[in-house]
Amino acid sequence: MATQEMCRVVGNREIGAGLFELTMEAPVLCMQAQPGQFVHITCGEGNLLRRPISICNVQDGQMIVVFQVKGDGTAWLSKRREGDVLDVLGTLGHGFRMEELGDHPIFIGGGIGVPPMLMTMRAAKENGAKPEAILGFRNQNAVILEDAFRRLGETHVCTDDGSYGVHGFVTDVLKLHVQEATAICACGPKPMLRAIAEIAEAQGIPCQVSMEERMGCGIGACLVCACELKLKDGQEGVRYGHVCKDGPVFDSKEVVW
Ligand SMILES: Cc1cc2nc3c(=O)[nH]c(=O)nc-3n(C[C@H](O)[C@H](O)[C@H](O)COP(=O)(O)OP(=O)(O)OC[C@H]3O[C@@H](n4cnc5c(N)ncnc54)[C@H](O)[C@@H]3O)c2cc1C
Numbered sequence: 001m002a003t004q005e006m007c008r009v010v011g012n013r014e015i016g017a018g019l020f021e022l023t024m025e026a027p028v029l030c031m032q033a034q035p036g037q038f039v040h041i042t043c044g045e046g047n048l049l050r051r052p053i054s055i056c057n058v059q060d061g062q063m064i065v066v067f068q069v070k071g072d073g074t075a076w077l078s079k080r081r082e083g084d085v086l087d088v089l090g091t092l093g094h095g096f097r098m099e100e101l102g103d104h105p106i107f108i109g110g111g112i113g114v115p116p117m118l119m120t121m122r123a124a125k126e127n128g129a130k131p132e133a134i135l136g137f138r139n140q141n142a143v144i145l146e147d148a149f150r151r152l153g154e155t156h157v158c159t160d161d162g163s164y165g166v167h168g169f170v171t172d173v174l175k176l177h178v179q180e181a182t183a184i185c186a187c188g189p190k191p192m193l194r195a196i197a198e199i200a201e202a203q204g205i206p207c208q209v210s211m212e213e214r215m216g217c218g219i220g221a222c223l224v225c226a227c228e229l230k231l232k233d234g235q236e237g238v239r240y241g242h243v244c245k246d247g248p249v250f251d252s253k254e255v256v257w
């Protein structure tokens with residue numbers, strides 16, 4: 001059951017070009033939050049549809065989300081200040097299955113897919129694993145949360161243009177480290193997820209991916225976020241799932257790429 005909580009903004013700061021880290025008091029939602037889940041935030045009175053944003057981290061009853069300004073909703077959210085109150089629905093969706101990660105999971109984030117991997121990597125470390133992160137960004141100005149990941153374990157940063165860290169894609173780094181991985185968890189653009197899924201499958205390593213689709217209700221009622229999934233047991237054909245309810249995290253082998 002989703003909970004609606006009125007959350008007081010504690011801080012909202014720009015941490016990269018058009019990228020904001022918003023902290024809010026959300027004691028009830030924080031107790032429910034699982035790595036890889038998202039919240040649905042009302043972004044201004046003119047915007048009837050809530051905006052889905054992943055949970056980046058929770059600490060002492062405060063929830064942190066990181067978002068990129070895209071359109072009206074996220075622009076409105078970027079202007080919220082300390083003391084403003086947000087109408088937040090959560091915590092939504094199925095997150096990463098932590099019990100399947102083993103002792104050396106690799107967490108991969110691409111661009112705005114990086115934030116949800118932070119809470120996930122932290123949870124894996126708290127479960128006793130030795131996690132590793134591979135983070136990919138367009139360029140140096142887009143790099144976010146690097147220090148927070150480094151505090152949790154070995155972290156590789158890549159940029160597409162080579163302006164910071166490794167020059168190349170997350171998959172270039174993954175190929176060098178994949179042999180040691182017990183599982184892979186990833187969030188980011190679909191072409192990146194597909195390439196990661198192929199590498200994982202070739203190596204026989206379990207892989208979970210967090211998918212993104214446009215959303216309406218966020219709770220499985222409107223069917224806007226339908227996605228094609230493979231039938232179970234390798235049967236021919238497809239079935240339909242909903243990213244908000246069945247996901248956003250799926251086994252990479254379930255996804256019709
Ligand atoms: C499960 C999930 C988790 C997400 N987590 C994050 C996150 O942590 N940080 C972040 O910056 N962004 C995240 N997004 C994308 C974010 O929801 C969109 O960027 C945001 O809704 C855009 O709203 P807007 O009003 O600024 O843009 P507009 O383009 O004006 O939005 C118009 C409508 O389209 C929908 N929409 C537009 N783009 C997307 C999109 N990519 N996904 C879903 N709906 C969209 C909006 O919700 C809105 O209803 C996530 C999306 C999903 C599905």
Ligand code: FES
Pocket residue numbers: 214215216217218219220221222223224225226242243244245
């Ligand atoms: S957003 Fe309405 S069913 Fe998923």
